[in-house]
Amino acid sequence: MKILVTGGAGYIGSVLVRQLLEKDYQVRVIDSLKWGGDALYDVVQNPNFEFLKGDVRDEAAIDKALVGIDGIVHLAAIVGDPACKKFSDEALETNWDASVKLFEKAEAAGVKRFVFASTCSNYGKMTDPTAFVHEDSELRPVSLYAELKVKFEDYILNKRKDTNMCSTSLRFSTVYGFSPRIRFDLTVNEFTRNVGLGEVQEIWGAQFWRPYCHVEDLSRSAILVLESPTEKVRANVFNVGNTEENYQKGMIMEEILKIVPNASAKYVESNEDPRDYRVNFSKIENELGFTITKTVPDGIREIYKLIQSGLIVDSHSQKFRNI
Numbered sequence: 001m002k003i004l005v006t007g008g009a010g011y012i013g014s015v016l017v018r019q020l021l022e023k024d025y026q027v028r029v030i031d032s033l034k035w036g037g038d039a040l041y042d043v044v045q046n047p048n049f050e051f052l053k054g055d056v057r058d059e060a061a062i063d064k065a066l067v068g069i070d071g072i073v074h075l076a077a078i079v080g081d082p083a084c085k086k087f088s089d090e091a092l093e094t095n096w097d098a099s100v101k102l103f104e105k106a107e108a109a110g111v112k113r114f115v116f117a118s119t120c121s122n123y124g125k126m127t128d129p130t131a132f133v134h135e136d137s138e139l140r141p142v143s144l145y146a147e148l149k150v151k152f153e154d155y156i157l158n159k160r161k162d163t164n165m166c167s168t169s170l171r172f173s174t175v176y177g178f179s180p181r182i183r184f185d186l187t188v189n190e191f192t193r194n195v196g197l198g199e200v201q202e203i204w205g206a207q208f209w210r211p212y213c214h215v216e217d218l219s220r221s222a223i224l225v226l227e228s229p230t231e232k233v234r235a236n237v238f239n240v241g242n243t244e245e246n247y248q249k250g251m252i253m254e255e256i257l258k259i260v261p262n263a264s265a266k267y268v269e270s271n272e273d274p275r276d277y278r279v280n281f282s283k284i285e286n287e288l289g290f291t292i293t294k295t296v297p298d299g300i301r302e303i304y305k306l307i308q309s310g311l312i313v314d315s316h317s318q319k320f321r322n323i
Helices: 013-022 038-043 059-065 081-086 088-108 144-159 187-196 215-227 249-259 282-288 296-309
Strands: 002-006 026-031 049-053 071-074 113-119 166-172 174-176 200-204 209-214 236-240 246-248 264-268
Touching: 002 013, 013 026, 013 038, 013 215, 026 059, 049 059, 059 088, 071 088, 071 215, 081 088, 081 144, 088 113, 088 144, 113 144, 113 215, 144 166, 144 236, 166 215, 174 187, 174 215, 174 296, 187 200, 187 209, 187 249, 187 296, 200 249, 209 215, 209 296, 215 236, 215 282, 236 282, 246 249, 249 264, 249 296
Parallel strands: 002 026, 002 071, 026 049, 071 113, 113 166, 166 236, 174 209, 200 264
Antiparallel strands: 209 246
16 A cells, blocks of 8 residues: 655654554655654655655645555644644644545545544543543534544544545544654653753643553554554544553653652642543454553653753754644
């Protein structure tokens, strides 16, 4: 199969591209390089890799990118609540308008598989703080980022479920861990970076729950869907993660304190975060056999080792953030 990865130079995309190449897929990436192309330098020489510089909002670029493609993993987006709030017009154009156009053009081009990177942020805030949400739970998006993910999910899973293209939505947990396009504006990575540099980490709203999943495992889930029987994944949605990997922010800090010597934190009481959800991941394990290979402590060790190496001169640089 020849796979198109939109946003393939990004945090998740640069990991996914390598995993696909290791499995002998032909891979084409389209990326606007908003955050640079450093993460793909070493794969350019791979004969099964092709790169197209382009924006998914550019229909001509998409037409070119779709030639000969069998499957798509659609990662390109304005990612995260803060970025979508700050760049709301670009988010609407990219996360909704361009995504719909990509889907329509892929369908017309005869693409067989379409895997959409959604988010567990779709759940917003649990109605029952003692329970776990699952794929059939009410979606309660509290940000433009999640609203657009929910809207496009509804489009591909309900409004366009009768298409010949097998489309699947993956609700990713909050991501962490090492990637060639490293980011330090993600909770686990940011906390570890800060205390690794000797800073005191402020923890706002330590009581709020989120599920977390390593970037390598999220990438593996996309490949798993591409390789799964169509009857299992067509017009279907899966949470991606592990039920044991739901953490409160305070719990993440506790894990960091076990790994980073002399780490210190300051806890600030806050009830302002509207997102609070614990997620059940039994569906993807039971139906597709998905299991994780890394946990939050593994990710903490990766980031701490990177910071301690001294290879990154300024880890607070804008290049390591999405906003």
